[in-house]
Amino acid sequence: MEAYIKEANSETPSIILNPSDKMYSISGQSFPEDVNKIYLPVIEWFKSNAELIDHKICLKVDFDYINSATSKILMDVFTVLEELTMNKEHEAQIHWFYDEDDTDNMDQGRFYEKLLNIKLFLEPKTEG
Numbered sequence: 001m002e003a004y005i006k007e008a009n010s011e012t013p014s015i016i017l018n019p020s021d022k023m024y025s026i027s028g029q030s031f032p033e034d035v036n037k038i039y040l041p042v043i044e045w046f047k048s049n050a051e052l053i054d055h056k057i058c059l060k061v062d063f064d065y066i067n068s069a070t071s072k073i074l075m076d077v078f079t080v081l082e083e084l085t086m087n088k089e090h091e092a093q094i095h096w097f098y099d100e101d102d103t104d105n106m107d108q109g110r111f112y113e114k115l116l117n118i119k120l121f122l123e124p125k126t127e128g
Contacts, residue, residue, distance in 0.1 A: 001053075002108060003017060003019065004045045007126045008027070009078050011031050011033075012028070012032050013038075014026070014062065016045075019053050021075075022023065022055055024060065025059070025062065026042075026062075027063065028062075028064060029064050029066070030063060030066045031066065031067040031070065032069075034071045035073045039070075039077055042077055043076060046077070046084060050085055050092070052083065054055060056091065056092065057081065057085065057093070058094075059092060059095070061074075061099065062125070071108060074112070075115070078120075081094075081118065082116055082117055082118035085118070086118070091119070092118055092119075094120040094121070096109035096122050096123065097123050097124075098122065098123070099118065100125070106122060
């Protein structure tokens with residue numbers, strides 16, 4: 001199965017979905033004009049590959065900034081990942097990283113945590 005890797009730019013995050021390295025991350029800023037162009041390929045990649053992956057998917061999410069459209073479509077990404085891996089041998093989990101002084105980002109992670117059944121860990125970023 002092929003990895004899905006998208007480089008970040010000033011409006012879109014870096015996305016790495018790489019089973020051979022067991023690396024799954026979305027990081028940076030996300031305020032694209034068209035969120036579907038960025039996130040629908042991620043959803044489709046999970047739909048095509050999640051059941052073929054023979055290890056736990058630990059998706060690391062580390063945003064500096066996201067807009068409301070990104071927030072909404074992330075729920076779709078997380079829900080698809082949840083549905084594809086719940087009650088499987090290798091369930092997925094999400095690690096939501098936030099700056100300790102960024103309460104909005106922390107609250108966004110808490111919002112997902114309350115709505116999802118997938119394991120979601122809120123993790124303050126550490127310096128260094």
